[in-house]
Amino acid sequence: MSEPEETFYTNDRWQNWLSRVEEEDLDPENEDSARLLLNLQDDAAIAVAKIVSAYDEGELDQEAAVEELAGVRDIVLTEVEFEDEEKRMLIDGVQTSLVCVFYAAEEYIAAGPAEEASVDEYVHAAADAEAAEDIDAALGYLVQAGTRIIDGEELDMALVEEIEYGLVSEWVNGLDSLQSALSDPEVVEEDE
Template identity: 75%
Template sequence: MTEDEAVETFYSEERWQNWLDRLADEDLDPENEDSARLLLNLQDDAAIAIAKVLAALEDDRIDEDRAVEEIRDVSDIVLAEVSFDDEDKVMLIDGVQTSLVPVFYAAEEFVVGGVVEGDVDEFVHAAADAEADEDLDAALGYVVQAGTRVIDGERLDMELVEELEYGLVSEWVNGLDSLQSAIEDPEVVEED
């Protein structure tokens, strides 16, 4: 096997663009179940890519440097500015991107620093408190720490999420829920 054959592709700009093209063709309404599912599938698909990177690292198919590089590549693709004529669609995709931010940071932190000591629920509560105090950097930091715990297998209780006031922390924790699902069942979400 040549070195090129051994290179595993975890995510691509083409894959992301296929999702965006599909969203461009859809009449999106977040209140509509099909629209909500499509946006969740978009989010889950990116989280699955991260779960696959982490699995490849765990299986020694890639090293830590490559894992960090792959996580950053997925992040760069997914978090790039999206341009649609429809401002509502831009806002909906921005929500997906926002939810995925701590997924990327948590995965990178997990690879580089390992699992953070603590409890997922406590980190989420601390993040909510920090958001209430308008310390968004600290809030994100707590959610990222919770994310390393999720990657390590600690369960994120979604009832906890329902208690959160709507805001950045609730969106970020929603991203961790996608990551948790992806780690538990990293099946590919079909684009079609």
């Protein structure tokens, strides 16, 4: 295996997004603010999708793919030091959504797609686990769902409307970004 020419994600890229968030007058109810946060999340999900695709196409071996994912995860999940607490919380929400994306990609690379249930069944199991306050199990089910999404199964976002707001809904939101990234891995322009 040759070293891939491509850098999947950089700290500078993440910092550019954070700078935009810091400069913007953010209102989560405002469509432009919501889009900025979604673009930031989608951009990281696209990097994950590209790593998984490079792995699937044999451009990266298992070890290299896991290393690349860890590199992106370390950049994206580092605690943000904004003075504005509300913006810090908004970024924290994006990071929370992406946690499941990273785990799902790692699980997919390590073990392939889960085969015990469908995406919908895993999402329902995760919601039930969250209701029972078993957060680890909830995350585990969504990681399995994520491996199936990477394998091409559709996540029906209508499911989210049935789920109470919480970690599961945030993680499913991240999986939706991953699904979008896998179907259209175009780079999100930072200067829209």
